[in-house]
Amino acid sequence: MAVTLELxxxxxxxxxxxxxxxxxxxxxxxxxxxxxxxxxxxxxGCLERKLVEPLSSNYRETxxxxxxxxxxxxxxx
Numbered sequence: 001m002a003v004t005l006e007l008x009x010x011x012x013x014x015x016x017x018x019x020x021x022x023x024x025x026x027x028x029x030x031x032x033x034x035x036x037x038x039x040x041x042x043x044x045g046c047l048e049r050k051l052v053e054p055l056s057s058n059y060r061e062t063x064x065x066x067x068x069x070x071x072x073x074x075x076x077x
Contacts, residue, residue, distance in 0.1 A: 010066035013053055017063050019044040020054075 007015070019040055022030075032040070048054070053062045070076070 010069045012047055012051060013063055013066040014070060016044065016047040016051055016054060019047070 022040065023044065053059060056062060
């Protein structure tokens with residue numbers, strides 16, 4: 001059974017970046033089981049198929065704008 005999720009563009013970009021960094025071994029102290037990692041890999045794969053921003057030359061700036069937009073709209077630290 002498939003599950004459909006709806007994320008706005010900013011959230012999708014930030015989650016993609018988070019999962020990409022995690023897969024590269026950066027910024028995560030979570031101890032994940034193999035099943036956890038499999039689930040995260042599937043989510044990352046779905047985002048990779050949908051997003052074009054990671055291929056752009058200004059990707060880093062796009063990520064920073066997306067983060068700022070999320071914080072402005074939803075708050076946070």
